[in-house]
Amino acid sequence: xxxxxxxxxxxxxxxxxxxxxxxxxxxxxxxxxxxxxxxxxxxxxxxxxxxxxxxxxxxxxxxxxxxxxxxxxxxxxxxxxxxxxxxxxxxxxxxxxxxxxxxxxxxxxxxxxxxxxxxxxxxxxxxxxxxxxxxxxxxxxxxxxxxxxxxxxxxxxxxxxxxxxxxxxxxxxxxxxxxxxxxxxxxxxxxxxxxxxxxxxxxxxx
Amino acid sequence: xxxxxxxxxxxxxxxxxxxxxxxxxxxxxxxxxxxxxxxxxxxxxxxxxxxxxxxxxxxxxxxxxxxxxxxxxxxxxxxxxxxxxxxxxxxxxxxxxxxxxxxxxxxxxxxxxxxxxxxxxxxxxxxxxxxxxxxxxxxxxxxxxxxxxxxxxxxxxxxxxxxxxxxxxxxxxxxxxxxxxxxxxxxxxxxxxxxxxxxxxxxxxxxxxxxxxxxxxxxxxxxxxxxxx
Numbered sequence: 001x002x003x004x005x006x007x008x009x010x011x012x013x014x015x016x017x018x019x020x021x022x023x024x025x026x027x028x029x030x031x032x033x034x035x036x037x038x039x040x041x042x043x044x045x046x047x048x049x050x051x052x053x054x055x056x057x058x059x060x061x062x063x064x065x066x067x068x069x070x071x072x073x074x075x076x077x078x079x080x081x082x083x084x085x086x087x088x089x090x091x092x093x094x095x096x097x098x099x100x101x102x103x104x105x106x107x108x109x110x111x112x113x114x115x116x117x118x119x120x121x122x123x124x125x126x127x128x129x130x131x132x133x134x135x136x137x138x139x140x141x142x143x144x145x146x147x148x149x150x151x152x153x154x155x156x157x158x159x160x161x162x163x164x165x166x167x168x169x170x171x172x173x174x175x176x177x178x179x180x181x182x183x184x185x186x187x188x189x190x191x192x193x194x195x196x197x198x199x200x201x202x203x204x205x206x
Numbered sequence: 207x208x209x210x211x212x213x214x215x216x217x218x219x220x221x222x223x224x225x226x227x228x229x230x231x232x233x234x235x236x237x238x239x240x241x242x243x244x245x246x247x248x249x250x251x252x253x254x255x256x257x258x259x260x261x262x263x264x265x266x267x268x269x270x271x272x273x274x275x276x277x278x279x280x281x282x283x284x285x286x287x288x289x290x291x292x293x294x295x296x297x298x299x300x301x302x303x304x305x306x307x308x309x310x311x312x313x314x315x316x317x318x319x320x321x322x323x324x325x326x327x328x329x330x331x332x333x334x335x336x337x338x339x340x341x342x343x344x345x346x347x348x349x350x351x352x353x354x355x356x357x358x359x360x361x362x363x364x365x366x367x368x369x370x371x372x373x374x375x376x377x378x379x380x381x382x383x384x385x386x387x388x389x390x391x392x393x394x395x396x397x398x399x400x401x402x403x404x405x406x407x408x409x410x411x412x413x414x415x416x417x418x419x420x421x422x423x424x425x426x427x428x429x430x431x432x433x434x435x
Contacts (some may be wrong), residue, residue: 065230073231081238085245092252095260102352103328178357 004125007132014136020113021144022193027113031145032182034104038161041149042142043097047090047105049138051082052114053131059122061132062185066123075118076109083108148185152176241364260304260349261320261333262287268335268345269308269316273372285310294415303416314338317420320349323408326400328352330361334409336375340417343409346370358401366395370409378410 005013020026027048042108055078059066066074087105090098098105107115117137122130150160156176158166175181250369265287267275278284288307293300306318316338322331330353335345346367353359360366373379381403386393394402 029337062234064231066229067230070227070231074234077234077238079232081242084242088245088253090250092249095253095256131387178354 002130010070010121010125010129010133011136014062014138014140015135015143016140017186019144019193020116020137021081022033022190024113024116025082026116027111027141027194028186029107030078030104031148032179033185034101034183035145035152035153035182036156037100037153038146038149038176040097040100041089041145043094045138045142047083047086048108048113048141049109051079051108052117053134054082055128056117056122057080057127059118060125060127063123063125068119070126071105071119071123073117075115075123078118080109097101113137129143132163148182148189151185151189152181156181161181227346237351257349261318263320264333264345264347265306265308265335266335268347271344279294283310284360285315291414292419294419296415301333302331303412305416305420316344317416318345319416321408321412322350323404323411325351325353325404326358326398327354328407330401330405332405332412333410336413336416336420338412340421341374341376341412343373343375345406346409348405353401354398357395358398360395360398361401361405369393375413379406392427 014020018024021028021031027042029049030044034040040044042175049147055075058078059075062074083106086108090105117130117133120127121133125133126133152167155173156178158164158168158170158172212326217341222349229288266278268287269275269285270278286309288309290305290307292303293306295301304320306320308315308318317336318333319336319338320331321334322329324330329350330348331350333345333347333348333349335343337344338410348362348367351359351362352363369386369392377390381394381399382391383399385393392406
């Protein structure tokens with residue numbers, strides 16, 4: 001127990017040092033698929049955050065009852081329940097957004113960020129640590145999604161959240177809101193993050 | 207004797223312990239199941255309401271066109287909308303259509319039909335506005351679709367949907383890759399011919415299916431296209 005990170009460390013780790021998208025390369029399906037508009041990306045990050053928080057806390061509460069060979073079943077069951085709740089809530093109160101996100105909300109069930117956090121943190125540490133870990137990781141995920149989405153939306157449509165950013169003469173790079181744009185943006189951003197880390201960390205980076 | 211006892215014990219012990227081990231999974235499954243049922247009970251009607259609201263909201267513009275619908279809304283007038291279910295017998299199965307009958311001061315102004323079919327990515331749900339005599343399409347709205355963003359999902363744009371307004375409904379619509387010029391021809395969305403074709407095919411099928419039930423039904427007493435404006 002002693003050598004596991006504390007709540008604060010967990011929280012900070014989630015944001016950049018162990019950012020789920022840029023460092024762990026987890027949860028790439030929504031990262032690539034729903035980042036063609038910032039609004040969709042934020043909603044997706046919110047839904048993942050909700051599921052992650054609930055799943056982490058529940059897992060942490062029952063961590064002493066878990067049998068090693070049944071733990072994945074329990075994780076999946078918990079995650080699926082909260083994803084369904086999130087999906088229904090979006091369909092009821094954010095109807096247009098749930099139409100936009102379509103199948104990607106149900107797909108959070110197989111988002112590996114959540115099962116990873118249940119396994120790595122929640123099944124070993126107290127609910128408080130698990131909750132801060134969930135918030136940190138969700139923030140990291142949200143930052144990653146928003147950064148990709150903002151770039152794609154600005155370059156692809158010239159506007160951000162309906163606000164015109166580029167000059168009117170900007171030829172919208174339609175490819176940026178299409179799937180290839182996701183790969184291009186993500187690749188370049190990932191490269192940038194790695195480059196910055198490498199420069200900062202010097203020899204420390206593995 | 208002793209060994210046998212041991213064997214029985216371990217066999218029985220294993221069996222029961224398998225069940226015992228799964229107790230957490232079972233308890234959680236029941237607990238989660240109950241809470242999901244609760245959520246569905248609470249939110250199900252809201253979600254259905256959202257869909258119905260969207261449908262009803264769209265009926266005036268689908269039947270009357272954007273301009274007239276906006277004018278009516280401005281004058282605080284509303285259409286009476288009567289929902290009904292139409293069953294069409296198909297080989298091997300029955301197909302159900304939700305049809306909304308739009309009347310203004312008793313006169314039949316048109317129909318709005320909800321229909322769905324397979325698109326490129328997933329099911330597409332459409333609302334189709336038809337003139338009372340089923341000679342003309344008066345409007346098209348996409349209620350639900352999961353087509354490719356940037357390509358197929360352009361079927362939801364006004365520009366593309368407006369091609370269907372005033373298109374003839376008494377013959378099949380044809381999708382043309384570029385430069386539709388004659389009535390009954392529809393320009394495909396660039397890069398999304400499949401989505402375009404599925405929408406058009408759904409419309410053709412729906413109109414074909416409903417021609418008989420709607421034009422011979424009891425509520426088409428005020429038949430005739432004179433009240434089309």
